Amino acid sequence: MTRKWAIVVVAGALALAGCSSDLPDDKAAPSGGSTSSSGGSPSSDASKSKFFDQAEYNRQLAFRNATPEGPDGKPWEQMLQPEMVDTAKYAKPGGNYTLCFSNASVDNPWRQVGYKTMQQEVKLHPEITKFTVLDAEAKDDKQISDIQSLSGQNCAAIIISPNTTATLTPAVEQACKTGVPVIVFDRGVNTGCPATFIHPIGGFAFGADGAEFLKEKVKPGGKVLALRILPGVDVLEQRWAAANEIFAGSELKVVGVEFTDGDAAKTKSIVTDYIQREGQIDGVWMDAGATAVAAAEAFQDAGVDVPAIVGEDQQDFLRLWADEGLTAVAPTYPTYQWRTPIIAALKVLKGEQVPKEWVLPQPRITGDNVKEYVKQDMPPLHYAMCGCEDMPGYPGPWK
Numbered sequence: 001m002t003r004k005w006a007i008v009v010v011a012g013a014l015a016l017a018g019c020s021s022d023l024p025d026d027k028a029a030p031s032g033g034s035t036s037s038s039g040g041s042p043s044s045d046a047s048k049s050k051f052f053d054q055a056e057y058n059r060q061l062a063f064r065n066a067t068p069e070g071p072d073g074k075p076w077e078q079m080l081q082p083e084m085v086d087t088a089k090y091a092k093p094g095g096n097y098t099l100c101f102s103n104a105s106v107d108n109p110w111r112q113v114g115y116k117t118m119q120q121e122v123k124l125h126p127e128i129t130k131f132t133v134l135d136a137e138a139k140d141d142k143q144i145s146d147i148q149s150l151s152g153q154n155c156a157a158i159i160i161s162p163n164t165t166a167t168l169t170p171a172v173e174q175a176c177k178t179g180v181p182v183i184v185f186d187r188g189v190n191t192g193c194p195a196t197f198i199h200p201i202g203g204f205a206f207g208a209d210g211a212e213f214l215k216e217k218v219k220p221g222g223k224v225l226a227l228r229i230l231p232g233v234d235v236l237e238q239r240w241a242a243a244n245e246i247f248a249g250s251e252l253k254v255v256g257v258e259f260t261d262g263d264a265a266k267t268k269s270i271v272t273d274y275i276q277r278e279g280q281i282d283g284v285w286m287d288a289g290a291t292a293v294a295a296a297e298a299f300q301d302a303g304v305d306v307p308a309i310v311g312e313d314q315q316d317f318l319r320l321w322a323d324e325g326l327t328a329v330a331p332t333y334p335t336y337q338w339r340t341p342i343i344a345a346l347k348v349l350k351g352e353q354v355p356k357e358w359v360l361p362q363p364r365i366t367g368d369n370v371k372e373y374v375k376q377d378m379p380p381l382h383y384a385m386c387g388c389e390d391m392p393g394y395p396g397p398w399k
Contacts, residue, residue: 051237052245060204068361075361076339076387080201082355087195090181091351092156095127099345100155102146104163104187105138109290109314109381114338116398120391121339125346140167147171151178157345160194161186165234181348185341187235196354198340200333200362203238207287209331209364210310211243214283217308217327220251222282225274227295229262229288239287252283264294271298283308289330290381292317296326313365313373316380322371330365336387 063080070078099122106115122131134150136143143163150158151174158175160182162168169189175182176193185198214224224247228240240257247254255278260267274281275298284295289312296317299306308327311317313334321328337360347354363385365373373384378395388394 051234052241056202057204057208057242057245060202061208063201063359064205064209064362074387075334075363076336077343078361079355080359080361082358084353085196085356086353087181087348088351090157090195090348092349093351095129097128097156097346097349098130098132098154099128099157099159099342100132100150100153101134101159101341102143102150102161103133103135104143104161106135107138109379110333110335110383113383113386113398114335117335117386117388117391118338118342120388120393120397121342123392125342127346128342136163138163140164143168144171147175151175151180155180156349157181157183157195159183159185159341159345160189162189163187165189181345183341183344183348185337192356195348196344196356196358198337198344198358198360200337200360202362203235204242205362206331206333207239207242208246210285210329211246213310213329214285214308215246215250215252218252218283222252223255223278223280224252224283224285225271225281226254226257226285227267227270227287227291228257228259231259236287243285243287255281260291262288262290264291267291267294268298268301271295272302275299275302275304280304281307284310286310286312288312289314289317293320296320296324313384314380315375315378315382315384318365318370318374318384319376319380321367322374328367328370330370332363332365332383332385334360334362334385334387335383336360336385339387 066080068075068078068080069082103115106112122128132150132153132155134146136146140163147160148171158180160172162172162184165188169191172182172184172189173191173193181195182193183196183198184194188197188199218224226243229236256274258270260270284307286292289310292309292311293316296306296309306324306326311321311328311330313330313332317330320326340358340360344354344358375382375384379399382398386398388398
């Protein structure tokens with residue numbers, strides 16, 4: 001049976017500025033809580049969220065404890081509970097491959113780190129003689145045109161990171177009809193025609209990691225501030241829906257759910273307002289960590305300790321965490337996933353089996369291992385989970 005995939009993953013911190021939703025206006029409301037500085041508590045019933053799917057929620061949380069298959073130390077080659085499919089019909093032995101890539105954008109640090117990693121992965125494979133890349137600049141219409149263009153070229157395989165789900169689905173289906181293997185990663189499409197769909201576990205797992213951490217570290221009755229980026233983006237709504245589910249089953253008090261637009265100054269202003277209004281904030285949950293440092297600085301500027309906080313794996317936050325001894329956790333949306341489509345494309349062209357849905361591990365950084373991921377010589381918004389440290393030329397291209 002053909003499985004129809006919904007979008008279940010999103011580019012990590014700062015990706016939101018380039019994200020869009022395929023949902024109609026009446027489907028794009030936030031899942032609960034206040035969107036203004038007046039604050040407010042989220043709905044106690046997360047199932048009311050249009051984005052909450054109990055079965056997918058359960059599936060993703062179970063994946064977190066699954067043992068991956070694949071080589072140790074190479075999570076970009078690992079897979080969780082794969083259902084392998086035959087790709088013999090795509091076999092094109094002999095090498096001399098032209099791989100083609102339709103990229104949604106490189107409009108934020110997460111995508112920039114990922115794309116650099118992908119380029120270095122290509123260099124590891126001499127059988128790839130040409131790598132053709134078209135950047136859609138976060139525009140659906142341009143990416144549709146890009147995919148059509150690549151479909152008419154001499155591509156041995158076409159890799160696609162869709163800008164949005166529903167709008168790009170027909171273009172992906174048309175690419176599949178050419179007989180050239182299509183590999184989709186990062187964000188999904190509503191068709192099972194690609195040879196494989198590659199992604200980390202997903203938004204529910206990300207959101208739950210942070211909420212469970214706060215439930216453990218914040219005392220019952222403690223006040224939690226939830227900071228979000230944008231409403232109506234599927235995977236961000238999944239992250240919040242998972243957190244809302246966990247908070248609703250706890251004794252924590254969510255005193256506000258605020259949208260920051262990924263802006264550091266706005267984030268600091270919101271947190272400062274809540275410190276003044278509530279007198280004390282005991283935990284900060286975030287659906288993406290790019291402005292986690294700004295949130296922490298608001299507490300420091302107020303002369304109070306930074307409470308338990310959820311961030312992500314960008315270097316500025318990891319350094320602050322390690323230097324200040326914060327109580328923190330960093331769910332990740334690992335940029336090492338950008339290596340996997342290249343590896344998958346070559347497997348398909350060799351006629352080897354691949355997972356129909358290639359689910360990658362999605363680790364989290366904790367206080368026990370944060371210092372292992374701090375790289376003082378890397379840019380502030382370099383993502384630690386790049387899987388690039390052992391690649392030739394590191395760290396040069398990523399600087």
